[in-house]
Amino acid sequence: MATLEVHIEEPVTFVIFGATGDLTRRKLVPALYTLFKEGALASDFTIIGFARRDYEGTKFCNLIAESLHEHSRTPVDEDSLQAFCSHLTYHRGDLSDAAAYAELKKKLADSALPANRLFYLSIMPHLIEPVMDQLKTAELITPPGTGPWTRVVVEKPFGRDMKSAQALNETLLKYLDETQIYRIDHYLGKETVQNILSFRFANTIFEPVFNRTYVDHIQITASETVGMESGRGAYYDEYGALRDMVANHLFQLVALAAMEAPEGLSARSIRNEKVKLLQALKLAPSTPEHPSVCFGQYSGNTDTKAFRDEDRVDPSSTTETFAALRMEISNWRWADVPVYLRTGKRMAKKSTEIVIQFKTPPLSLFQHVACKGDVCDLTGVKPNTLIFRIQPDEGIFLQVSAKRPSMQLVVESVNMDFSYSGRWEKALPEAYERLLLDAMRGDSTLFTRSDEVEAEWNVIDTVLAAAADTKPLPYTPGAWGPAEANALLLNGAQWRNE
Ligand code: BG6
Numbered sequence: 001m002a003t004l005e006v007h008i009e010e011p012v013t014f015v016i017f018g019a020t021g022d023l024t025r026r027k028l029v030p031a032l033y034t035l036f037k038e039g040a041l042a043s044d045f046t047i048i049g050f051a052r053r054d055y056e057g058t059k060f061c062n063l064i065a066e067s068l069h070e071h072s073r074t075p076v077d078e079d080s081l082q083a084f085c086s087h088l089t090y091h092r093g094d095l096s097d098a099a100a101y102a103e104l105k106k107k108l109a110d111s112a113l114p115a116n117r118l119f120y121l122s123i124m125p126h127l128i129e130p131v132m133d134q135l136k137t138a139e140l141i142t143p144p145g146t147g148p149w150t151r152v153v154v155e156k157p158f159g160r161d162m163k164s165a166q167a168l169n170e171t172l173l174k175y176l177d178e179t180q181i182y183r184i185d186h187y188l189g190k191e192t193v194q195n196i197l198s199f200r201f202a203n204t205i206f207e208p209v210f211n212r213t214y215v216d217h218i219q220i221t222a223s224e225t226v227g228m229e230s231g232r233g234a235y236y237d238e239y240g241a242l243r244d245m246v247a248n249h250l251f252q253l254v255a256l257a258a259m260e261a262p263e264g265l266s267a268r269s270i271r272n273e274k275v276k277l278l279q280a281l282k283l284a285p286s287t288p289e290h291p292s293v294c295f296g297q298y299s300g301n302t303d304t305k306a307f308r309d310e311d312r313v314d315p316s317s318t319t320e321t322f323a324a325l326r327m328e329i330s331n332w333r334w335a336d337v338p339v340y341l342r343t344g345k346r347m348a349k350k351s352t353e354i355v356i357q358f359k360t361p362p363l364s365l366f367q368h369v370a371c372k373g374d375v376c377d378l379t380g381v382k383p384n385t386l387i388f389r390i391q392p393d394e395g396i397f398l399q400v401s402a403k404r405p406s407m408q409l410v411v412e413s414v415n416m417d418f419s420y421s422g423r424w425e426k427a428l429p430e431a432y433e434r435l436l437l438d439a440m441r442g443d444s445t446l447f448t449r450s451d452e453v454e455a456e457w458n459v460i461d462t463v464l465a466a467a468a469d470t471k472p473l474p475y476t477p478g479a480w481g482p483a484e485a486n487a488l489l490l491n492g493a494q495w496r497n498e
Contacts, residue, residue: 011042011114012440018122019049022230025067031432034074036084046113050091060090096130101138115148132175144177153182153439162457169450182439187249188446189431192390196256211333217493219340219355220253223347233312241323245343247460257354267445278455283462284326296322296482297472298346304477320472321345324485346477352390355496358383369412382413395419
């Protein structure tokens with residue numbers, strides 16, 4: 001019995017290229033297992049793991065079991081593990097070897113295997129073209145709209161600048177139609193991220209104030225406490241915080257928080273609105289007192305290695321592990337409203353949130369109580385703040401002022417909050433569960449379209465040019481990045497370091 005609201009009737013053969021890699025083990029396999037266990041997958045789905053190492057026979061199932069024990073959010077029991085393994089096969093081969101694709105073709109021709117194919121490219125970016133080429137030569141890609149379908153899921157990075165992003169799009173479009181390409185930005189699969197549009201457009205009370213008349217600024221933070229775990233040093237040293245997080249996850253959050261209402265909920269309508277917003281997103285001009293870019297790199301301390309000392313990182317690396325930007329959106333709704341973004345590794349806290357900070361009331365009638373511990377001060381009235389907590393403590397909070405019970409007329413900031421855990425008992429689904437399900441059922445709403453990717457890189461190119469001569473500033477592990485990031489903020493605004 002399906003315990004998820006969604007069940008895929010259509011059988012699918014899911015081929016994972018890079019089946020023994022880190023992403024497969026940490027994210028894909030646990031997500032597929034949960035979908036399987038919750039009855040969301042068609043009864044005759046098949047997973048083929050394609051990789052070079054020797055995991056034939058029962059070894060592949062053992063590897064999967066190990067990954068599940070370590071990473072699955074769904075309890076793993078022996079019966080369902082064995083049942084799950086009966087849907088798995090391993091295909092050993094070199095990704096650049098034509099013979100391996102000829103063999104794969106033979107396997108896929110088995111009439112017992114579902115004819116719909118989802119190729120998941122969990123591989124290094126430089127391997128995408130050779131793999132697509134081999135798939136094409138082996139005639140494993142069916143054109144869209146003709147019987148059984150072929151879809152290809154691509155993982156980021158979708159380039160490292162505009163030029164390479166365009167080249168990647170051209171490569172993919174040489175072999176596939178845009179409707180067959182599913183570019184994963186896993187932030188879009190997060191339940192709280194999907195809720196941004198529902199919250200904005202399923203209510204009437206917020207939209208009228210979501211504009212330059214009422215909003216003072218928007219700030220988005222995605223801070224992490226981790227460093228270079230899982231051997232990520234080499235990849236990260238090449239990409240850095242700007243390309244790894246800002247170019248995709250943070251820009252997608254800005255797009256959802258600030259876009260216009262779509263005409264409907266189709267993938268096309270939503271992505272059209274996101275593209276328009278991303279095309280209006282610009283790096284704000286820098287001034288000597290208020291730069292618009294701040295890059296940082298974590299140094300070390302007694303407990304934590306400096307970035308430069310991490311495994312597979314260049315000891316003289318100038319890659320940023322922290323990036324903060326002041327942006328603006330040049331459209332009618334948002335002109336002159338600063339949009340602050342920041343992200344980094346080894347920061348004070350793992351936290352992702354979108355803060356919409358409203359303007360203060362036009363007249364200050366009340367005094368405000370601000371307390372730190374037992375000490376309370378009277379200050380000016382605090383502005384309202386709407387906070388989308390993407391993770392952890394998922395929820396939405398509105399900070400408002402209310403009269404403090406006392407003989408004086410002073411107000412205090414209080415939270416009106418909606419938290420997922422307080423409202424629903426069920427744990428939130430993992431982003432990959434939702435995204436894999438959507439790719440299998442052909443819903444591309446939560447995947448990034450080629451023009452969105454190019455709009456994102458277009459902005460990043462201007463940031464890269466603006467920061468070309470700057471070296472990242474050091475910050476200690478556990479800090480909120482370099483103190484210099486405060487200078488980005490205008491008109492007394494402050495980062496919400498909570
Ligand atoms: C990935 C980045 O896309 O997102 C990682 O490559 C980062 O560097 C991760 O750690 C963060 O994802 P989440 O879901 O933990 O916020």
